[in-house]
Amino acid sequence: MISVQEAQGLISENVYPLSPIRLLLHQLCGHVLAEDVFSHYDIPAFRQSSMDGYAFSFDKKLSELILVGEMAAGTGHHLEIKYGETSRIFTGAPLPEGADTVVMQEKIDKSDNRITLDDPQLSVGKNVREKGSEIRAGELAMQKGDLIGPAAIGFLAGIGITEAEVYPMPKVAIILTGNELKQPGTPLDFGQVYESNSYSLSAAMKIQGITDIELFWVVDEIDKLTDTLSNALVNNDVVLLTGGVSVGDYDFVIEASKNCGIEQIFHKVRQKPGKPLFFGTRENKLIFGLPGNPSSVLSCYYNYVLPALAGLACKENSLITVKASLSFGYQKPAGLAHFLKGIYENGMVRPLNAQESYRLSSFAQSNCLICLSETQQTFNQGEGVDVLLLPQ
Numbered sequence: 001m002i003s004v005q006e007a008q009g010l011i012s013e014n015v016y017p018l019s020p021i022r023l024l025l026h027q028l029c030g031h032v033l034a035e036d037v038f039s040h041y042d043i044p045a046f047r048q049s050s051m052d053g054y055a056f057s058f059d060k061k062l063s064e065l066i067l068v069g070e071m072a073a074g075t076g077h078h079l080e081i082k083y084g085e086t087s088r089i090f091t092g093a094p095l096p097e098g099a100d101t102v103v104m105q106e107k108i109d110k111s112d113n114r115i116t117l118d119d120p121q122l123s124v125g126k127n128v129r130e131k132g133s134e135i136r137a138g139e140l141a142m143q144k145g146d147l148i149g150p151a152a153i154g155f156l157a158g159i160g161i162t163e164a165e166v167y168p169m170p171k172v173a174i175i176l177t178g179n180e181l182k183q184p185g186t187p188l189d190f191g192q193v194y195e196s197n198s199y200s201l202s203a204a205m206k207i208q209g210i211t212d213i214e215l216f217w218v219v220d221e222i223d224k225l226t227d228t229l230s231n232a233l234v235n236n237d238v239v240l241l242t243g244g245v246s247v248g249d250y251d252f253v254i255e256a257s258k259n260c261g262i263e264q265i266f267h268k269v270r271q272k273p274g275k276p277l278f279f280g281t282r283e284n285k286l287i288f289g290l291p292g293n294p295s296s297v298l299s300c301y302y303n304y305v306l307p308a309l310a311g312l313a314c315k316e317n318s319l320i321t322v323k324a325s326l327s328f329g330y331q332k333p334a335g336l337a338h339f340l341k342g343i344y345e346n347g348m349v350r351p352l353n354a355q356e357s358y359r360l361s362s363f364a365q366s367n368c369l370i371c372l373s374e375t376q377q378t379f380n381q382g383e384g385v386d387v388l389l390l391p392q
């Protein structure tokens with residue numbers, strides 16, 4: 001058995017970013033850029049008004065202007081004005097030739113076609129967005145390695161970019177093992193349990209932007225599991241097996257992995273929940289055998305699978321670990337690290353009841369996992385502990 005830190009280290013040594021792909025603008029959100037992106041255009045592409053008002057050529061001696069035309073947003077009209085003349089103008093519209101300044105309409109008096117300026121603060125260039133002031137043609141807009149969020153998508157759209165090369169999200173297979181499993185929605189027969197791991201795992205991955213998820217069900221038979229695992233490896237970058245990874249007579253994950261040519265990197269971690277966790281690789285594909293108990297599955301997902309999925313997409317691990325003070329003292333035996341479902345609030349953290357790995361009721365209420373080291377047994381009230389904040 002290895003420690004949590006050793007297991008996390010071994011996984012990260014085996015994670016390589018996936019080969020980049022080109023995606024259209026609307027598909028880019030949540031991806032990391034695999035190339036530098038340059039602007040093809042000066043943006044704004046023309047000198048633009050930032051206010052509704054009147055455009056003219058500024059001179060502080062001028063107090064009255066003659067209205068000679070209009071420029072509305074979207075106009076293709078070319079207008080030229082002379083010194084002492086002005087054009088009505090609206091936000092986003094191009095300035096007429098000869099104008100360099102816009103006065104807001106609230107700061108003038110108008111009588112027929114005469115505009116009297118009433119803005120002591122006005123100076124040359126006021127209320128004008130210069131051509132290329134956001135970005136110039138040929139300038140670097142975003143860098144390789146940048147994460148594309150909603151604002152970045154808007155920025156790229158605003159400078160006319162329609163596609164970019166990014167690291168893809170991994171494709172993930174979930175293999176559910178267990179003869180006892182039953183789909184929710186139908187009554188349970190004796191000995192059956194409702195299948196929940198595919199729901200929690202899929203939901204957790206969807207929050208991370210991973211939507212390419214293939215689901216397999218397999219009974220506890222070595223040949224069937226070998227075939228299913230072999231199929232799952234064809235189109236997926238990651239395979240998550242749940243259950244069948246412990247020492248029971250019907251636990252076939254380790255054997256099926258061998259049959260499929262998977263190299264075992266580790267099996268069993270000094271932790272609770274999730275002690276029988278398995279991790280292996282085949283070429284650059286990652287295979288996780290998650291101990292079947294629903295709480296073990298999710299705890300292992302956050303501690304091991306999520307950082308690996310992020311690494312494949314060339315992203316930083318999005319989960320944050322903070323220090324927090326325990327609300328009350330806690331005892332545990334030495335030998336295993338514990339991950340407790342808890343509530344973190346204002347720098348304090350409180351372990352919940354119902355920590356057993358077959359139960360999800362406390363996980364369902366928790367917003368963090370409290371990470372207690374394997375060697376320490378007594379944790380005092382107020383003591384600082386590591387807390388992994390969970391995505392909500």
Ligand SMILES: Nc1nc2c(c(=O)[nH]1)N[C@H]1C(S)=C(S)[C@@H](COP(=O)(O)OP(=O)(O)OC[C@H]3O[C@@H](n4cnc5c(N)ncnc54)[C@H](O)[C@@H]3O)O[C@H]1N2
Nearest residue numbers: 178193194195196197243244245246251275291292293296
């Ligand atoms: N003699 C020993 N027995 C066990 C050990 C051990 O060290 N020695 N380890 C225990 C620990 S810790 C865990 S965790 C489990 C892990 O066992 P498996 O990974 O082989 O999982 P299963 O036995 O198949 O299932 C465990 C449990 O979870 C339920 N389950 C499985 N899949 C689902 C699903 N998709 N949805 C909901 N529930 C699921 C299953 O019915 C079992 O109750 O082994 C201990 N045993």
Ligand code: MOO
Nearest residue numbers: 273274275296357
């Ligand atoms: O560690 Mo297992 O995951 O207790 O239930």
